Structure formats: C-alpha cells, structure tokens
Amino acid sequence: xxxxxxxxxxxxxxxxxxxxxxxxxxxxxxxxxxxxxxxxxxxxxxxxxxxxxxxxxxxxxxxxxxxxxxxxxxxxxxxxxxxxxxxxxxxxxxxxxxxxxxxxxxxxxxxxxxxxxxxxxxxxxxxxxxxxxxxxxxxxxxxxxxxxxxxxxxxxxxxxxxxxxxxxxxxxxxxxxxxxxxxxxxxxxxxxxxxxxxxxxxxxxxxxxxxxxxxxxxxxxxxxxxxxxxxxxxxxxxxxxxxxxxxxxxxxxxxxxxxxxxxxxxxxxxxxxxxxxxxxxxxxxxxxxxxxxxxxxxxxxxxxxxxxxxxxxxxxxxxxxxxxxxxxxxxxxxxxxxxxxxxxxxxx
Numbered sequence: 001x002x003x004x005x006x007x008x009x010x011x012x013x014x015x016x017x018x019x020x021x022x023x024x025x026x027x028x029x030x031x032x033x034x035x036x037x038x039x040x041x042x043x044x045x046x047x048x049x050x051x052x053x054x055x056x057x058x059x060x061x062x063x064x065x066x067x068x069x070x071x072x073x074x075x076x077x078x079x080x081x082x083x084x085x086x087x088x089x090x091x092x093x094x095x096x097x098x099x100x101x102x103x104x105x106x107x108x109x110x111x112x113x114x115x116x117x118x119x120x121x122x123x124x125x126x127x128x129x130x131x132x133x134x135x136x137x138x139x140x141x142x143x144x145x146x147x148x149x150x151x152x153x154x155x156x157x158x159x160x161x162x163x164x165x166x167x168x169x170x171x172x173x174x175x176x177x178x179x180x181x182x183x184x185x186x187x188x189x190x191x192x193x194x195x196x197x198x199x200x201x202x203x204x205x206x207x208x209x210x211x212x213x214x215x216x217x218x219x220x221x222x223x224x225x226x227x228x229x230x231x232x233x234x235x236x237x238x239x240x241x242x243x244x245x246x247x248x249x250x251x252x253x254x255x256x257x258x259x260x261x262x263x264x265x266x267x268x269x270x271x272x273x274x275x276x277x278x279x280x281x282x283x284x285x286x287x288x289x290x291x292x293x294x295x296x297x298x299x300x301x302x303x304x305x306x307x308x309x310x311x312x313x314x315x316x317x318x319x320x321x322x323x324x325x326x327x328x329x330x331x332x333x334x335x336x337x338x339x340x341x342x343x344x345x346x347x348x
Contacts, residue, residue, distance in 0.1 A: 080114070080117045080121075081121060083114060083117075084114065084117050084118045084120075084121035084122075085121065087114065087118055088118075088121070088122065088125065088138075088141065090104070091141055091145060092137065092138075092141050098144065098148055101145065101148055102148060102152065102186070102187065102190055103190055103193075105145075105148060105149055105152050106152060106156075106187060106190045106191060106194060107194065108152070108153075108156055111149075115149065118145075119142060119146065122138055122141065122142040123142070125138050126138045126139055126142070151183060152187060154179065155179075155183065155184045155187040156187070158172075158176060158179050158180075158184065159184075159187070159188065159191070159207075162207055162211065163207065166207070166210075169210050169211060169214050170214045170217070170218070173211065173214040173215055173218050174218055177215070177218060180211060180215055185208060185211075185212075188204060188207075188208045191204050192204045192205055226260065226262045227262050229262070230260065230262035230263040230265075230266055231266065233253060233258070233263050234263060234266045234267065234270070236249065237249050237250060237291065243287055243290055243291075246287075246290075246291055246294075247290065247291070247294040250291065250294045250295050250298055251294065251298055253298075254295075254298035254299070254301065254302050255302075257302065259295065259298055259299065259302065263295075264295060264299065267291060267292055267295045268292065270288055270291075270292075271288045271289060271291070271292035274288040274289075275288075275289075309329055312325075313325055313326060313329065
C-alpha cells in the first residue's frame with residue numbers, strides 16, 4: 001500500500017498539473033486531499049510508514065538519515081525531508097520528462113521555499129547511497145533540475161521586467177534578444193495554463209504576442225544591417241588594387257571570423273552571374289572565379305572540425321570503408337577531459 005505521504009503528494013501534484021491549473025500552494029493542496037479522505041493515517045503513523053519504506057522513495061539507507069534528523073513539521077505532518085523526498089520521487093520516477101518538471105518549477109514562490117532544502121537533500125541522498133547506479137541517477141537528477149531551475153529563474157526575471165515595463169518592450173528586446181528563446185515562450189505558455197482568471201491569462205498571452213512582434217521587427221532590422229555590412233565588405237574586395245590583394249582581404253575577413261552567410265551569398269551570386277553572362281569578358285569571369293574559390297577555401301578553414309569530419313564521412317562511398325571510418329571517428333582519442341559527465345564510452 002502506498003504510504004500516507006505518497007498518496008498525499010500525488011494528489012498535490014495532480015492539483016498542480018490538472019487541467020484547471022488552480023494556483024494552490026502545496027499545503028493548500030494537501031489540505032484539500034485530507035478533506036477528500038485521502039489521508040487516512042495520522043501524521044505519526046505516516047512517519048512510521050515512511051521509515052518502514054512502504055512504497056516511498058526513501059531507501060533503508062536514507063531512512064536511517066530521516067530517523068537521525070530532528071526535522072520539524074512544515075505543513076500538516078510533513079517534514080521538509082519528506083517533502084524533498086517526494087520531489088525526488090516525482091522528478092525521478094513519476095514524471096521523468098523535463099517538460100513536466102517545468103510545469104512544477106514555474107510556481108516560483110512555492111518552489112523557492114523548498115529549493116535550497118531540495119538540493120541539500122539530494123546531496124545527502126548522494127552521500128549515503130551505496131548503490132552506484134542509484135547514486136549516479138541522483139547526481140544527474142540534481143544537475144538537470146538545477147539547470148532547468150536556473151533557466152526558469154532567468155525566464156521569470158525577464159517576464160517580470162516585461163510586465164513591469166510594458167511600454168519598453170522594444171528596448172528590452174534590443175538589449176536582451178538572446179534571452180527570448182523558445183524555452184522562454186514555452187515558459188509563458190506554462191504560466192498561462194497556471195492561472196484560472198481569464199484576465200491574467202489574456203494579459204500574459206497579449207504580452208507574449210507583443211514580444212513576438214518586437215522580435216520580428218528587431219530581426220528584420222538586423223538582417224538588413226547584415227546585408228548592408230556584407231555589401232560594404234564586398235565592394236571593398238572588388239575595389240582592391242589586384243587579385244592577390246582581393247584574395248588577401250577575403251582571407252583576413254575569414255580569419256577575423258567575419259565571413260558571414262550574407263557576404264558568402266553575395267560572392268556566390270556574383271560568380272553565378274559572371275559565369276552565365278555572355279557579355280562579360282573572360283578576364284572579369286576569371287577574377288570572380290578566384291574570389292569565389294578563395295571564399296570557399298576560407299570557409300573550409302574556419303569550419304568546425306565536426307563539420308569537416310561529417311563531410312568526409314558522407315563522401316565515402318564504400319559501405320565497409322565508411323563503417324570503419326565511423327568506428328574510428330567515435331573511438332576515444334587523445335582528449336581525456338570529460339566534456340559531458342552523463343556520456344560514457346564503452347566498447348560493448
């Protein structure tokens with residue numbers, strides 16, 4: 001039988017995630033659950049059930065930690081340790097998808113009450129866990145929750161700034177364009193669903209629409225500026241004193257990492273027009289060809305090594321040779337520094 005805390009928190013979580021999206025706090029949700037007759041055990045019996053490990057997330061090892069703690073009651077028989085253990089159970093087993101975590105973490109006022117205790121509890125569980133696989137899962141869980149938590153904190157800070165300065169949206173977009181990501185607008189959608197009041201939901205939806213309009217205008221302006229800048233660079237290349245000077249300018253632009261897509265597009269179009277022209281002199285066509293090939297070679301030099309490797313593998317026609325090259329490419333090399341702690345290499 002599921003323990004008292006498990007049944008209560010499942011009702012509480014359902015209260016947060018149900019379609020009505022009522023803004024109930026966790027204690028309020030627990031009160032509603034108890035009134036509904038879900039919480040049949042007394043807090044003292046529930047604590048004994050938790051320590052006995054009947055259907056709860058706490059393992060025998062972590063149960064000893066709970067016994068040794070003088071954890072004060074937070075709400076309706078809950079201790080902070082029990083609440084944090086239920087959060088761990090919820091994130092790790094009941095709702096392992098990160099999109100469901102965001103639906104919970106978007107309730108910032110409630111989450112801030114438990115956040116520091118949650119991370120401390122994760123660390124305690126990590127320190128006392130003897131099963132290496134469970135320990136690794138707890139480490140990954142804490143890291144992923146922290147990452148999403150920080151992202152949502154940034155989203156909410158931006159949302160607060162927008163809501164408090166509705167007439168300055170264009171200026172905020174210009175200053176913080178990189179923060180207006182897809183996750184930010186998904187977070188707005190979670191906020192809309194978190195409110196019952198139509199006025200609040202409509203206000204957030206209209207704010208999101210205004211942001212999208214301001215972003216579109218800003219991006220169009222930047223695109224035009226990029227084209228103007230690329231045209232200026234291309235004109236400077238064409239006005240070079242010699243072909244060697246023009247090629248050197250292209251290499252210098254590439255070395256400075258300013259050989260952007262707009263400039264490459266202009267060079268490609270110029271070469272295509274020259275190649276197909278019947279009136280242009282061959283000498284001019286030759287100049288445009290050299291400019292085109294120099295830009296093409298410069299792009300290869302500055303392209304990421306992963307891109308070079310992918311192109312090389314795709315150009316191998318023999319299946320066996322391609323498979324051998326793939327095996328070699330994904331074998332560990334001289335780099336021993338771990339870049340992704342969650343990724344492991346194995347020969348199995």
